[in-house]
Amino acid sequence: MTFIFVANLLCLDFVNTEPILRGERVDLLGSLEDLLSWLEAAEVLPPEAARRAKRWTRSAEGDAVFRQAIRLRQTLRDAAERLASGKPVSRETVKIVNRILASRPVYPQLTQQGKRFSTHLVPVGDAPLHLLVPVAESAAWLLEHGERSLVRRCENPECVLVFYDTTKNKKRRWCSMDGCGSRAKAMA
Numbered sequence: 001m002t003f004i005f006v007a008n009l010l011c012l013d014f015v016n017t018e019p020i021l022r023g024e025r026v027d028l029l030g031s032l033e034d035l036l037s038w039l040e041a042a043e044v045l046p047p048e049a050a051r052r053a054k055r056w057t058r059s060a061e062g063d064a065v066f067r068q069a070i071r072l073r074q075t076l077r078d079a080a081e082r083l084a085s086g087k088p089v090s091r092e093t094v095k096i097v098n099r100i101l102a103s104r105p106v107y108p109q110l111t112q113q114g115k116r117f118s119t120h121l122v123p124v125g126d127a128p129l130h131l132l133v134p135v136a137e138s139a140a141w142l143l144e145h146g147e148r149s150l151v152r153r154c155e156n157p158e159c160v161l162v163f164y165d166t167t168k169n170k171k172r173r174w175c176s177m178d179g180c181g182s183r184a185k186a187m188a
Contacts, residue, residue, distance in 0.1 A: 010138035065128035156180035
C-alpha cells in the first residue's frame, strides 16, 4: 500500500490517510494491519516493534485500538480544518490527545554514545494504545509550539489533504507540486 507523506507533520500525515483518489474518498486504514504498516512507513514504529504489535491483530484489544485510531484521525481532521480556517481547536481534541498521551507512562534512560550522553524516554509497559502516542505527541507539539496559521488545506477543491507549511516564504498552496500543483499549472 502506498501512503502519502506530504504534510511535514506526523499528525497531519495521519489525517491524510483518508485522501481523495480518482474522485472518491479512500480510507487507507482499513485494519490494524494497515495502521501498523502506516506507522512503520512513517518511521515511528521500528520493524521489530511492528512484528511484536501484530499479536494484537484480530483481537479485542486490537479492534479497540483501531477504533480509537479512526476516532483520533477524525478528531485531528476536524482540528486541522478548524486551524486552516483560523478557528481554535475543540476541547474534545485536547481531551482525546491527552487520553492517548496518558496511556504510556515512561521513565528517562541515560545512554552513552562515545563521549556523549543523552536521555531517552523509555515506556514502562507495552499496550496497543501506545501505538497512537507518536501521533498524539505530534498533535500536542503542533498545538503547543507550532504556528497554527501554517496548517493549510490543499487549494485544489477536489483534494482533502492538509499540510504544515514549512516553506521559506510561507506561501505553499498545494499538498504537493507533483500532484495538485502540477495539475493546477497544466490547467492554467
